[in-house]
């Protein structure tokens with residue numbers, strides 16, 4: 001390592017969330033790392049979530065001799081798409097959980113730390129516990145920040161008083177408990193402004209709850225309301241008619257441009273800012289249960305770094321996923337600036353593209369593969385049926401299956417089977433092991 005290590009401390013990691021800083025502190029206590037030492041790798045991957053593990057596995061399948069480090073402080077790894085199913089009573093929470101140590105590829109080195117800042121001109125980064133790590137090629141994928149605190153009163157009441165969210169592993173089971181216990185009253189489901197990960201998840205929670213209430217014969221006693229900051233039910237119009245059939249079937253009330261701004265858990269009152277033409281009004285709604293999806297933003301340490309685009313996410317070319325300024329930096333997953341749907345399905349296609357392009361960068365070559373913006377959102381409209389939205393940049397439909405097998409614009413039992421039984425093992429045993437099932441990287445010159 002050519003650069004002199006800086007004397008950073010945990011306190012210097014100003015941009016890192018308190019939770020991650022605490023995780024880093026525990027990690028460095030357990031595994032005292034040579035805090036003033038420096039190390040260097042061919043590839044450094046920031047974040048060992050869906051994108052980090054999948055990309056590392058894809059790269060090591062192609063070349064076993066590279067040196068590659070994954071930096072992530074987390075002990076636990078989650079199959080987050082399963083949390084909708086946990087909230088709907090179809091999966092146990094534990095089914096969505098594995099230990100991170102069991103997923104890190106054998107030839108990768110795991111650095112259990114929080115990244116706090118980047119020095120792209122010197123090909124190095126700094127961790128919250130003071131390690132300076134150098135790289136030839138950097139891959140940045142620390143996910144998106146869930147901004148619970150942006151809603152007044154929410155953090156202190158989450159998990160009690162009928163306030164829940166499928167966006168947290170520990171709370172998704174509470175969603176199902178609330179749904180089972182509710183026989184009459186008002187149930188609110190909220191959606192914050194875009195971008196969020198899995199844009200369909202706020203309404204999936206509502207459909208599966210309604211499906212349960214319908215089955216129990218209590219749906220008619222429940223006032224179901226969907227409050228969406230946006231102006232449409234779903235961003236790709238082809239899927240809206242099927243979704244509207246369920247909105248009508250469940251007698252759900254749609255409120256557009258209605259943004260949750262505060263929750264008083266004890267009084268069971270939610271406050272929304274609602275747009276009415278030029279005017280914005282604050283409206284209070286009493287609830288018996290509320291499913292909240294938090295506002296989501298770029299992680300602070302990305303937003304404040306030289307890697308950030310104007311919107312705070314890592315600034316990459318939408319096709320090659322290479323940084324727009326630094327030719328040896330790539331980004332994918334929820335943390336990158338591309339306008340695709342932020343989903344695991346997107347990462348399944350992005351990871352092989354980044355893998356081959358990053359290997360090419362190490363060899364001093366330009367990118368050789370491109371990504372078409374594919375993302376997918378299996379909308380669980382009832383227990384047993386899914387509307388399988390699959391689309392790329394600009395809302396172009398990109399179905400994986402022939403129309404006669406699965407018409408993605410219609411509810412389908414086969415799509416439920418995919419969500420329920422096929423996608424979880426594809427994730428654990430395919431994607432995270434570098435098996436690029438239906439995700440071979442597309443070569444730029446093969447158009």
Ligand SMILES: Cc1cc2nc3c(=O)[nH]c(=O)nc-3n(C[C@H](O)[C@H](O)[C@H](O)COP(=O)(O)OP(=O)(O)OC[C@H]3O[C@@H](n4cnc5c(N)ncnc54)[C@H](O)[C@@H]3O)c2cc1C
Nearest residue numbers: 047049050051080081115142143198333334342343344345
């Ligand atoms: C409720 C819910 C439902 C969903 N449903 C679907 C679905 O049906 N289909 C679908 O395809 N997708 C779905 N998704 C979205 C999908 O889970 C995400 O898009 C995907 O996990 C993104 O992967 P990622 O690697 O970018 O981020 P993550 O998997 O979140 O990983 C980020 C990693 O970075 C680490 N990290 C963060 N900060 C730092 C730091 N400073 N230093 C080092 N490491 C750091 C974290 O510890 C974490 O391990 C859903 C998500 C949720 C929450």
